[in-house]
Amino acid sequence: MSLDAVLTKIDDDLDASLDRLMGLLKLQSVSTDPAYKDEVNKAADWLVEDLKSLGVDASKRDTPMHPMVVGHVGNSGPHLLFYGHYDVQPVDPIELWDHDPFAPFIEDRDGKKVIRGRGTSDDKGQLMTFMEACRAWIAVHGELPCRITFLFEGEEETGSPSLVPFMEANADELKADLALICDTGMVAQGVPSIASQLRGMLKEEFVLHGPAMDLHSGHYGGPAVNPLKEISRIIASFHDDDGRVTIDGFYDDVIEIGDNLKAQWKTCGFDEAEYMQNAGLTESAGEKNYSILEQQWSRPTLEINGLWGGYQGAGSKTVIPADAHCKITCRLVGDMDPDKIRIALRKHVESQLRLGTSVTWDNDLEGAPASVMNTDRPEFEQARQALSNEWDREAVFVGMGGSIPIAGHFKTVLDMDAMLIGFASEDDRIHSPNEKYDVEAFHKGTRSWARVLAALT
Amino acid sequence: MSLDAVLTKIDDDLDASLDRLMGLLKLQSVSTDPAYKDEVNKAADWLVEDLKSLGVDASKRDTPMHPMVVGHVGNSGPHLLFYGHYDVQPVDPIELWDHDPFAPFIEDRDGKKVIRGRGTSDDKGQLMTFMEACRAWIAVHGELPCRITFLFEGEEETGSPSLVPFMEANADELKADLALICDTGMVAQGVPSIASQLRGMLKEEFVLHGPAMDLHSGHYGGPAVNPLKEISRIIASFHDDDGRVTIDGFYDDVIEIGDNLKAQWKTCGFDEAEYMQNAGLTESAGEKNYSILEQQWSRPTLEINGLWGGYQGAGSKTVIPADAHCKITCRLVGDMDPDKIRIALRKHVESQLRLGTSVTWDNDLEGAPASVMNTDRPEFEQARQALSNEWDREAVFVGMGGSIPIAGHFKTVLDMDAMLIGFASEDDRIHSPNEKYDVEAFHKGTRSWARVLAALT
Structure with missing residues (x-):
């Protein structure tokens, strides 16, 4: 079947493809906040309809939280599973957006067209590159060159609580020869990238309890323990001056990467200066003696994602609050075990308690180990060639x-390898105000998938 | 003029007095939040009307923020100025209140009657003890035994920005022989107390800036500086392990209290165990080698009143925020100069910055030095006797x-001494959810002022 005709169809239909993407972007599918449950549901319905328009046998499947969308198409050729997520991050701080996050539009920025809105890059825009590649194949040839199972999730940004149970309950239906995942980025502008290793993640949240109630900082300032000071001291104790995590045993199961991989990374096109400049960073805060790429890809972290207590309103309030709150995520590498790190982290915090303070942990937060892809499979080299052809640059x-636990789940639950190909840029501001996705990424991403489908069949 | 008849009148009118107080408590006069501006204004109007009902020549006086209420009554006898504030603290965290903070009511708690609601103890209930004492005097004798100027402020809980300019502009009108202030508490249950020294206060607020925008903690965790970690480290650096503030020069102008005062404080009736228990504290967090009373009354503090950044909503968000925020108050003693401490505090914070972070200060926050009252004046001993008679216990x-900067302002702007008498209890939960004021404090407080007026004339 001709690939060129498919690529031409993709070029010709770009405006219509973007229009379809806008329809999905308008839906406020914030999965982490129960207030948006209906909108998440609407996004699932939208995808079912879009799949049906491709002739896919698609349905919405309820879970205890947000629905999965599953679809099947084709009867011959290799069987691929394509995964994407249709939920998005919360939009706060909303005041930092230049526009309504859910009123997407195309902007011409210094001659480069970008799609603006929450979820453009993470992950609706990326998910739709594959959908539109399939649409073009079907329009040109009446069918796809292979058998495809679609799996779209609505809980990725809130830790995927239903994913593993759903995969376990539907293993026979979901099992394919290889999973394709489109939720990653390119290492540098115009450099097509296949992710071969991902960091794992551990989430924690705790409340530090001090006085029995909020106190007046005049009447009680001095004798009363201040949870804001205590939580600051605890947080400050997590790292040493060299950026290393001080938790006992934290690095026990970290695997130092080999010289071979180090050398590959040095020439992969990653631009340290651009990466730092995109984020407004002037110097690295990570572990001493590791390059920025090593810090980002191969070293574990402990980050504070939320910290709060006391009065945050206008003016002042002379209060010593009863509690302080902290949200933490750790990125894991090598053989680090989320359960083991969780225990070590809690032990560390509890060893720091003093002055009658106590701690309460959120026991509903998940963890997932790091993943290393099976790059020895021939599909990896086939896809790499296809991407190199599209982008005119060695992939x-x-x-x-980042952490994409689903790659690990495909392996452990379905014994299925995964290949991660994505077209996001470092400057896409995913999880931040003013998220965007380059029209070029969307367009060439769609063309890339058309080429990958041809290469794998 | 007979005091006994006045006291009997107060006893007989207690219910009516409480009803009037309820009218003032219902007004949501939160001064620090601009959303309540109208309610603050209504509370000022309410006081003008209440003063007029006593035959006081009263008026509301506009300021750039919230109005002052000024009233004058009487032509002979010593000239006293009575000061109170009609604004209240914000009510958050509202979810910790057992009832609507602005729907006050009387509750029977283990046989003890208490008035529940925001401002009951700080300061509307206290303010009204003096008003009701005047009402009884006038009802019985047709006039007061002295000349009184009333000054009610609506900005006390937000740092009194208009107070000094107003005093300066109306110095002739406000100057009296002695100021009476009712905004303090009793050192222990049933122990009448005259405040002879108050801590000063310095307010600060800063934003710590890190990355140019919120970042994804997967893509940037490691290389990116995290303002939540950095602000924690800065806050942790404010104190050493002995609870001492580490800021350079912080203790330079602290005056150690003499053995004589130390001995007085030891026998003043303060119950350390009760004070700690009321707040749910098990051990003191203040400076080592100072008693709890010394920590509270004679030692400076640096407290964090608010701390926030990143994601605080339901679920998790893998974000490294661009900024972190911190609200600070220092309590000052001895000759500590707020301006000097402000400079030292900022210098300390700025010396802690690293990894490309920067700090922005709020430059609109005030400070006031500590105050020591002129207890050699005969009125102090006269009032002490009057209080001892009412409470049947040596005052x-x-x-x-706490800090009541107005005492210092009366001295510096009007060259007028002040005497602070109040009836609040340690367990009144002022500035906290479920604030209350004992009916006994209100009732005997009113009787106390009737006695003090008699004693001073």
């Missing part, structure tokens, strides 16, 4: 700082 | 952990 195997 | 001169 590279890269690490990823 | 004592005590320190106060």
Whole structure:
């Protein structure tokens, strides 16, 4: 079947493809906040309809939280599973957006067209590159060159609580030869990238309890323990001056990367200066003696994602609050075990308690170990060639700082390898105000998937 | 003029007095939050009307923020100025209140009647003890035994920005022989107390800036500086392990209290165990080698009143925020100069910055030095006797952990001494959810003022 005709169809239909993407972007599918449950549901319905318009046998499947969307199409050729997520991050701080996060539009920025809105890059825009590649194949040839199972999740940004149970309950239906995942980025502008290793993640949240109630900082300032000071001291104790985590045993199961991989990473096109400049950073805060890429891809972290207590309103309030709150995520590498790190982290915090303070942990937060892809499979080299052809630049195997636990779940639950290909840029502001996705990424991403489908069949 | 008849009148009118207080408590006069501006204004109007009902020549006086209420009554006898504030603290965290903070009511708690609601103890209930004492005097004798100027402020809980300019502009009108202030508490249950020293206060607020925008903690965790970790480290650096503030020069102008005062404080009736228990504290967090009373009354503090950054909503968000925020108050003692401490505090914070972080200060926050009252004036001993008679217990001169900058302003702007008498209890939960004021404090407080007026004339 001709690939060129498919690529031409993708070029010709770009405006219509973008229009369809806008329809999905408008839905406020914030999965972490129960207030948006209906909108998440609407996004699932939207995808079912879009799949049906491709002739896919698609349905919405309820879970205890947000629905899965599953679809099947084709009867011959290799069987691929394509995964994407249709939920998005919360939009706060909303006041830092230049526009309504859910009123997407195309902007011409210094001659480069970008799609603006929450979820453009993470992950609706990326998910739709694959959908639109399939649409073009079907429009040109009446069918796809292979058998495809679609799996779209609505809980990725809130830790995927239903994913593993759903995969376990539907293992026979979901099992394919290889999973394709489109939720990653390119290591540098114009450098097509296949993720070969991902960091794992551990989430924690705790409340530090001090006085029995909020106190007046005049009447009680001095004798009363201040949870804001205590939580600051605890947080400050997590790292030493060299950026290393001080928790006992934290690095026990970290695997130092080999010289070979180090050398590959040095020439993969990653631009340290651009990466830092995109985020407004002037110097690295990570572990001493590791390059920025090593810090991002191969070293574990402990980050504070939320910290609060006391009065935050206008003016002042002379209060010593009863409690202080902290949200933490750790990125894990090598053989680090989330359960073991959780225990070590809690032990560390509890060893720091003093002056009658106590701690309460959120026991509903998940963890997932790091993943290393099976790059020896022939599909990896086939896809790498296809991407190189589209982008006119050698595609590279890269690490990823983010965590996409589903790659690990495909392996452990379905014994299925995964290949992660994505087209996001470092400057896409995912999880931040003013998220965007380059029209070029969307367009060439769609063309890339058309080429990958041809290469794998 | 007979005092007994006045006291009997107060007893007989208690219910009506409480009803009037309820009218003032219902007004949501939160001064620090601009959303309540109208309610603050209504409370001022309410006081003007209440003063007029006593035959006082009263008026509301506009300021750039919230109005002052000024009233004058009487032509002979010593000239006293009575000061109170009609604004209240914000009510958050509202979810910790057992009832609507602005729907006050009387509750029977283990046989003890208490008035529940925001401002009951700080300061509307206290303010009204003096008003009701005047009402009884006038009802019985047709006039007061002295000349009184009333000054009610609506900005006390937000740092009194208009107070000094107003005093300066109306110095001739406000100057009296002695100021009476009712905004303090009793050192122990049933122990009448005259405050002889108050801590001063310095307010600060800063934003710590890190990355140019919120970042994804997967893509940037490691290389990116995290303002939540950095602000924690800065806050942790404010104190050493002995609870001492580490800021350079912080203790330079602290005056150690003499053995004589130390001995007085030891026998003043303050119950350390009860004070700690009321707040749910098990051990003191203040400076080592100072008693709890010394920590509270004679030692400076640096407290964090608010701390926030990153994601605080339901679920998790893998974000490294661009900024972190911190609200600070220092309590000052001895000759500590707020301006000097402000400079030292800022210098300390700025010396802690690293990894490309920067700090922005709020430059609109005020400070006031500590105050020591002129207890050699005969009125102090006269009032002490009057209070001892009412409470059937020797009244004592005590320190106060809180800051009531107006005492200092009366001295510096109007060259007028002040005497602070109040009836609040440690367990009144002022500035906290479920604030209350004992009906006994209100009732005997009113009787106390009737006695003090008699004693001073």
